[in-house]
Amino acid sequence: MFKSIKHTLTSQTHLAPLAVFRIVFGAIMLFSILRFIANGWVYELYVSPTYYFSYYGFEWVKPLPELGMYFVFGIMAISFLFQALGLFYKAASIVSFASFTYVELLDKTNYLNHYYFVSIICLLLIFVPAHRYFSLDVIRKPELKKTHAPNWVVLIFKLQLLLVYFYAGLAKLNPDWLFNAMPLKIWLPSKANIPLIGTLLTKEWVAYLFSWFGAIYDLSIPFLLLFSRTRFFAYFFVIAFHIMTWLLFQIGMFPFIMIGATLIFFSVDFHRNLIYKTKNLFAQKAVKEEIEKKLNYRVGTSGIAMALLCFHFALQVLIPFRYALYPGNLFWTEQGYRFSWRVMLMEKAGYAIFHATDPKTNQTWEVNNYDFLSPNQEKMMSTQPDMILQFAHYLEEHYQGLGIENPKIRAEVYVSLNGTLSQAYIDPTLDLTKIKESFKAKNWILDSPQKQQH
Amino acid sequence: MMKKKKFLYLLLFSLFVIACDDTKKEDDKAATDMDQAAFLANLSDQIIVPNYTEFKLSVNELKLAIDSFVLLRNQTNLDLVQLKLKQAYIVWQKVSFLEFGPAAQIALRGNANVYPADVTKVESNINNGNANLDALGNSAAKGFPTLDYLLNHTSDSAILQEFTDSKRGDYLNLVSNDLNSKTNQVIADWASYQNTFKTSLGTNIGSSTGMLINALNQHLERYFRDGKIGIPIGVRSSGIALPDNSEAYYGAYSFELIQANFTALKNIYHGSSGLGLDDYLVSAGAADLNDIINTQITIIESKINQFSGTMPDAIQNNLSELNSTYSEIQKLIVFWKVDMPSRLGVLITYQDNDGD
Structure with missing residues (x-):
């Protein structure tokens, strides 16, 4: 068993699929970054805010001044271009x-x-020889050229994609999604103006169809892509599914990234043919035959790389399940929600009112959230407890800076989840400055409207 | 060859699926059968455009009154100009929350109604002459608050006396013309925008429904709750009341403006007598939410209608009622900003961004 796994990982495979993956991914990302800059989002998201919600443990990561941020995005665009080439x-x-x-x-x-x-x-791309075939590096330094490499350099991308889809599907297996068609029952009718299918979207059964289809699609598609017999059939659905989501929802470049990335499931012949045809566009003399040059990784490096990869995938498998360590409804508390491929799963909105108190004078006043936060920040903060706490601590510092010793910060938050009437989200009497952020369960979040546990 | 055949079958199959369901439309309960086009047409043709037309007329009448007052400064003309100012200020409340499309383009609210007026700036502009009202520093030295200051800030006899300085009359004209031309611009733009508004269906960013709900919420939150009540009663200044930050501070009819504004917000929610957001909610299966909102609207109405004097008086004598009015508005904001968009699938954001 172990031997056969080892054999699968280390037996040689052609590099064409990886080269195509590199080009497609780099090109889509280049476009994506240019779009980001052109939309003015560098300024809006990383220059104009006065406060940034850091990740726990990454508070030291700070934005650069305006010019620096544009420089980072410029460098990023160039690096994706070079990667594609x-x-x-x-x-x-x-x-x-x-x-x-x-x-x-x-x-x-x-x-x-x-x-x-x-x-x-x-x-992952850093660790694979995606540049040793059909690249400018090979033209620049012909000795770099290889046609084959150990199987794992391609398999890791398939595995990663498999995990993304499968976990996205697993997350959809919750009662609200399957038996109430929520939130699609809210989202689809609001797109009734879309030509051709618009009127269909207002039908309740369509919301159920989409919910069930979405779940089955996510759970099965990576496996259907793996086998040559079902691959073309599956890829048709990949395109149809992602184009559909692109038309219906505001999800930016994601559909195209997935449509491009899943090409890696196709056969070596398919990719070699693709490369051959591309070459033919530029020069007639391209030949299909080539001399095999295998890339044999030194055992030592390979061992370290393997260990790192095993560690990475172990984390990938475990992280989405960390929510089980927390009490309460995951969608309501969002403890362990991120980094788990929970995509387009809920309709959640909130409103947070912060009350500051000066204990010396006993004066209490309301905080003007929009003085400190961008509309997007305020919106995201209002439904996520860790961000509510972060903002409360920021306010504490802000008022201390104004000379108020030990200000008390309380928050009155109302949240609506999947169309339920908005309800109090956290204990409004609690002084949030007394609470420290940690991975421990936030027991100050009030009970969810539905008791359903994911 | 095999593969091509499979593709063909798939295509045929999907066409079949699409074709099939037209036949049994009747059986299915529509999640929402709201006619969005009719809803938008009702809002623009029956409410928004008529309101703007009324506003344009009232601003024009105000301008005429100002013209004659500057030419002939007497008590009769002053009475008339004060009356026309009050009328126009009240009609403004019917359009102030429509800050999207043409109004947003020109920033009508920022040009017409930034208060309190910067009195020092106004006086220095008068003295220096030739002020550029579009300059950033002049946002609080023009529009209704400045007119309110110039025409109401002291006794009538003193005001008549002040206007013997012709520079003061020039500035009054300048402010009046600025308000008039910006208003005319917005109304002229609406003539062509009206069709865009009616045809931008859906609920995405950029759709008319999305823009309207966002604009209503932003107004209710910042310009109604905060601007008209919260800031004067000191909610934003550690509880220290700022009565001179109230709207129409000199004319002392803040509450009439508050009532007019809320009535207009209520009217657009109800779509006047046609299709409004209330019908939209009901058709989306959220009749319960609509009931809650209507109850809340009634509560707020009874709260704001009990005030008759000036805002500074109310702050002095009835602060607890003002605070409770503020809290009731707060509740409506939660229903409008959290629950309504959630039920209708409208993205609440004043910013364009991707999601996932």
Whole structure:
């Protein structure tokens, strides 16, 4: 058993799929970053805010001044371009991973599952020889060229994609999604203006169909992609599914990243053919035959790489289950919600009113959230307890800076989840300055409207 | 070859699925059968455009009154101009919350109604002459608050005396013309925007429903709750009341403006007598929420209607009622900003961004 796994991982495979993956991923990311800059989001998200919601343990990651932030995004765009071209690939991959992840760590307001996915792919790309075939590096230094490498360099991407889809599907197996068609029952009718299918979207059974189809799709698609017999059939659904979500929801580049990334499931022949045809576009003389050059990793490096990869995938498997360590309804408390491929799962909105008290004068006043937070930050903060706590601590510091000793900060928060009437979210009498952030359960979150446990 | 055939079957199958369901439409309970186009047409044709037209007329009448007052300064003309100012200020309350589309383009609310007026700035502009009202520093030296200051800040005889300085009359004209031309611009733009508004369906960012709900919430939160009540009663200043920050401080009819504004907000929620957000909620299966909102609207109405004097008097004598009015508005904000968009699938954000 172990031997056969080892054999699968280390037997040689052609590099064409990895080269295509590198090009497609780099190109989509380049476009994605340019779009981000062109939309003015660098300024809006990373220059104009006065406060940033750091990740626990990453408070030391700070934004640069305006020019610096634009510089980071410029470098990021260039590194994805170089990655796609396979030019100075290793350096480009390290830079793209570092710059992208740096930006993502700045503010959890902007957390998106697909940004997390991009960071992971960037990290994995650093460790694979995606530049040793069909790249400018090979033209620059012909001795770099290899046609084959151990199987794992391709398999890790398939495994990562499998985990993303499968966990996204697992997350959909909750009563509200399956038996109430929530939140699609709210979301779909609001798209009734879409041509052709618009009127259909207002039907309740369509919301159920979409919910069940979505769950089955996520759970089965990676496996259907794995087998050659079902692959084309599956890829048709990949395109249909992601284009549909792109039309219906505001989810940016995510559909295209997935449509591009899942190409890696296709066969070596498919990718070699793709490369061959691409070459033919530029030069007639391209030949299909090539001399095999295998890349044999030195055992030592390979051992370390293997250990790191095992560690990475162990984390990937375990992290989405950490929610089970916390009490209460996951969707309500969001303890252990992020980094788990829970995509488009709930309709949640909230409103938070902070009350500050000067214990010396016993004066209490209301905080103007929009004096400190961008609309997006305020919106995200209002439904996520860790951000509510962070903001309370920021306010404590702010009022201390104004000369108020030991200000008390309380928050009155109302949250609506999947269309239930908004309810009090946390204990409004609690002085949040007395509570320290930690991985411990936040017992100051009030009970959820539905008792359902995911 | 095999693969192509499979593709074909798939295509046929999906076409079949799509074609199939048209036949049995009647059986299915629609999650919402709201006619969004009719809803938007009702709002724009029956409420928004008529309100703007009324506002344009009232601003124009105010301008005419100002023109004659500057030409002939006497008590009759002063009475008339004060009356026309009050009328226009009240009609403004019917359009102030429509800060999207043409109004947002020109920042009408920022041009027409930043209060309190910066009195020092106004006086220095008068003395220096030739003020550029579009300059950033002049946002509190123009519009209704400045007109209120110039025409109401002291006794009538003293005001008539002040206007013997022709520079003061020039500035009054300048402010009046600025308000008039910006208003005309917004109304002219609405003529072409009206169709865009009616046809931008859906609930995404940029859709008319999305923009309207966002604009209503932003107004209710910042310009109604905070601007008109919260800030004067000191909610934002550690409990220290700021009565001179109230709207129409000199004219002393803050409560009439508050009542007019809330009536207009209520009217657009109800779609006047046609399709409004209330019908939209009911059709989305949220009749319960609509009932709660209507109850809350009634509570707020009875709260704001009990005040008749000036805001400073109310702060002095009835602060607890003002505080409780504030809390009741707060409750409506939660229903409007959290529950209503949630039930309708509208994205609440004043910013454009991706989600997942």
